[in-house]
Amino acid sequence: MDYRSLALLEPIDARGRELRKIILEAASNAGRGHIGPALSILEIIRCLYSSVLVHDPKKPNLTTRDVFILSKGHGALGLYAVLANSGYFDVNELETFCKFESRLGGHPEWHNLPGIEFSTGSLGHGLAVAVGIAVAISNKQQRSRRVYVLVGDGELAEGSIWESALHAAKHKLDNLCLIIDFNKMQANGSLDEVLEINDLENKLTSFGFAVAEINGHSINEINLTLDFKPKGGKPLAIIAHTIKGKGVRSAENSPEWHHKAKITKDEIALLLENLY
């Protein structure tokens, strides 16, 4: 069975459902949000904060912490749900999502919220910043620290990503992990219809990455791969096969749920009914 089918069939556990409810309720309060992109990355972010990153919600500026950058900033709801659930801030604050003077905008902002390492939203920025942080960490000989950056597959159409990929290899950044949310959908429709990105594994390998391919909703596979440290000074790229809208049957693989600026309470009620 291919990764995509496995990702589609992957069951959601109780914590996965709890996080999804947080996201849907926040979108319901705001009447808007990028729901689909938040759901496809949820297991990856959850694993990062539960068992991979060295971090302390009580000391968000801990100097020995690992760094995570959500380059696809429109997945903010997924990050907010996990950060709140991990103790960075009260989960009730999700009720303020996108509201005037909230700390939780449609894209994450570093100044606003503990746990956000870098403000993102304009695509194609996160990898360059992550490369800079990884070089800085290496320069300071902080050998235990690692940098993780999550990009969308549609985001790979940004040329800047590939500039930064060259540099990650040049600097032999084995402390850098690039995770690709390979849900094969973007705002307009499927990746194949908008801009095909074939043979991703070979592309990344030829750019100098050690490449792993996983079911991006399998907790075991995510944890095992995120902990993997490649040999030979190579940065790690993880192609995480995911499903846009994962965990909400009616939203899965639907470009309609990439982003909505007007979401009714009835629509959210329907999505909640479709949680599995």
Added chain:
Amino acid sequence: MRKTALNTVYDLAKSNPRIIFIGSDLGHGTLSDMQKELPKQFFMEGISEQHIVGFAAGLAKEGFIPFINTIANFFTRRALDQIIIDVALHNLPVKLLASGGGMVYAPLGPTHTATDDFTHMLSIPNMNVFSPCDANEMKEIVISESARNGPSYIRFGKGGEKIVSADFIAYKNPYTKILGDLNSNYVIISTGVLTQLAIEAMNYLKPPRRPFIVHLPKLNLLGETNLYEILKDRKKIIVMEEHQTIGGLFSQLLHYLHDKNIDTRNIDTISLPNKFIRNYGNQNDHFNKWGMTVEAIVEKMEA
């Protein structure tokens, strides 16, 4: 000017391991001594300006102070989004050293002539924008900005300019610099290497039309200066900049004086046109074409 700026970065880096130099694809041998002596603080990263700016932001986020050098337009046009989001939004101490300000690269055409760089950089919150008039001033600015926790854009002239900055006196602000008789009713306000031309014009003109000069190596945050005190009630003010009229020093000044409720009808400008400038030639050819000459200044002063 460029050589001085880069050597100053090198000197600063010797005593401060947080100072980093990043070049895109600079001429062979650029800072080769620094590369040998301080390899962990020297990066030559290739033609990838968008990446380099984000990369520098990442380094700055971890406590480093990166100075990047490339051609002005490749910052202000190519990497504008990265400068705004990665650097300025985060108010990180990334220092942009911009080669070829104004018409320095005239023979290379409008892809290289930086005639709109002030417009882009002045529009960015947190960004400090500088255009020094000679190498001494460049050195002072690089040293001072290395210690300031925020982003800077520092424009280079062609190089080899006469040292004139030492003749100026700071007026209540290190970046408001005065030369000449403050009692004159005529004023030239200038930035960058055109200040050299302003001095020539001042020396040529006879009282009562001999102006005093206000040299502004820093183009923004005019509200933090006391500039209005020396500009009110003058007969004629000419603003000079090697930049298009819209969006540079002239625009900043008009806004500033408007805020201070000062009449601006007596202000004229010597600047580049608001269009793509073709025709190649050299910087001086364009100075002559666009009225950046002593004769043109005198004519405006006497009008």
